[in-house]
Amino acid sequence: MYLYPLWIRLWHALNAVLIIILIITGISMQYTDKDSLVFIIDFAAAVKWHNVTAIILVISYIFFVIMNIVSGNARYYRINRENLFSEPGEQIRYYVSGMFRGEKQPFPVSMERKFNPLQKLTYVLIMYAALPLVIISGFGLMFPEITIAKLFGVSGFILTDILHITMGFLMTVFLVIHIYTCTLGAKPFSLFRGMITGYHEPDEE
Amino acid sequence: MKLLFAAVLFTALFSFGAEARALSGRADSDPVDTLAFVSPFMEDNESCFKCHGQGKYEYENELLGTTVKALMCPDQIIRREDFYISNHRSFSCTDCHSADYDVFPHPGELRMELKFNCLDCHGGDETYSIFSFEMIEEDYMRSVHFKLEDEGFSCWKCHDPHTYRINMRDSRNLKETILYDNNICLYCHSDYTRFQLLSDREEVNFLKTHDWLPNQASHFRSVRCIECHTQINDSILVSHLVLPKDRAVKLCNECHSKNSLLMTTLYKFQSREKRRDGFLNGIIMNESYVIGANRNAFLGTVSQAIFGLVILAIVIHVIFRIKTRIKLKKG
Secondary structure: OEOOOHHHHHHHHHHHHHHHHHHHHHHHHHOOOOOOOOOOOOHHHHHHHHHHHHHHHHHHHHHHHHHHHHHOHHHHHOOOHHHOOHHHHHHHHHHHOHHHOOOOOOOOOOOOOOOOHHHHHHHHHHHHHHHHHHHHHHHHHHOHHHOOOEEOOEEHHHHHHHHHHHHHHHHHHHHHHHHHHOOOOOOOOHHHHHHHHOEOOOOOO | OHHHHHHHHHHHHHHHOOOHHHHHOOOOOOOOOOOOOOOOOHHHHHHHHHHHOOOEEEEEEOOOOEEEEEEOOHHHOOOHHHHOOOOOOOOOHHHHOOHHHHOOOOOHHHHHOOOOOHHHHHOOOHHHHHHOHHHHHHHHHOOOOHHHHHHOOOHHHHOOOOOOOOOOOOOOOHHHHHHHHHHHHHHHHOOHHHHHOOOOOOOOOHHHHOOOOOOHHHHHHHOOHHHHHEOOOOOOOOOOOEOOHHHOOOOHHHOOOOOOHHHHOOOHHHHHHOOOOOEEOHHHHHOOOOOOOOEEHHHHHHHHHHHHHHHHHHHHHHHHHHHHHHHHHHO
8 A cells, every 4th residue: 555655755764864863963073072983974974964964854844744744644643632541551462462463463554554553643642742842952052152151040042952861862762763663564574665655554353 | 832932032032132242252250449549659650640540631832831731652552550450559660660750851761771570570589489480481482472572572571561461360360461462462463553563574463364364253252362372381270371373273173172272371370279070171161161072971971871872772672673573473
């Protein structure tokens, strides 16, 4: 079934590359050290790449939000408020035990349901909470002159940075889990193939 | 969704709610209590300040019987408000200058009056041993500034004895301390007329020579010129060994790292005085934030633990998947 249109696949590929560059350069800046080679990329290069990549990410994010609304793709993200936690909980239970007992997917993929409830919840949190926070705090760090000097006696710059790295860390954790859960398709590479070809391979019966 | 919006709004407010003082690089601090101090020589000094204390002075031309108003040479102006908060505020003008200055017009030979150097008074004196003036002189004599002594360079070029005040040791606001210290350098290095008195070099636009520095304005507000342009000396609080420009610090990692150079320069005094507070190089954070140098130890441990648990969970999940697959194959 053709589930992933070209614009989503292109955006997804670009977004993946940008996020990976941002994570590597971000870690390089955070753990930079002159006495050992803990840092992955030289600090000056890491700052430059991080800034340039971040600006492209912002443009890419705006494109995603607009296209999501225009194309109607946003409907796949609509969360059922009544079952806000119970449905994702059911999906987690399937991943933790159900799938090892031969149970069927509780929320199989269809043209009407591209994401299971757990995917919906995490994608919404990442795309509409974590990413905007990372972007806003990132602007505060890129332009320190617009960051508040002190908040409750603590440097606003520190608070902005802690928010930025905390969200960045959560997105890194999400990325690891996201890549792993993408091996849980019909076959380990089915879902990866789907994001290249656009066709979702149905789960094994 | 309302909660989400409120969180974003809150972040936006604290990220963009710029304050004027952040932009100006100046912040509030308690001024030196000048009201409490009354110089025992105030009356005597006033005979000098009445002409040298402001831009305009007056004198009687006895031959013509008129009052003449004239402008004071800017380099000869010493403002009372600056002098009486300076380190030498308790001095009488004639402690250092000839008593012959009482005569007006001043005798011409006084132009040749020898000026005291810092060490003339402070050298070998136990009272000032904590400042290590002798070591400062050793540093200075190896610095690029010392090479200009024949051209007229001296301690006074940076530390005007009429207005200089101890800065870092009394610092209550690091941003102001940085501004004060950097202005000492910029007094000559951003004023080519003054610069020409000591050097034949062409005019240097220091903004252009520092254009490689990201967030230039933020760096200028947050660190002193001497952080990068002097050689570290652990024995004295402020290094006076100004290096040639090609030996200045240019590697970001020198400051942006766990073993930040700033801990032995800008934050040396405070880091000695105050203990760390859970943050790596926490003292830096009292006034600013240096990416790479400040890391929260707690957040670091928590994030590593979370990441480790996620990887562990994935590994366990993979093992169970393999076991299930083997079991299914066996039938």
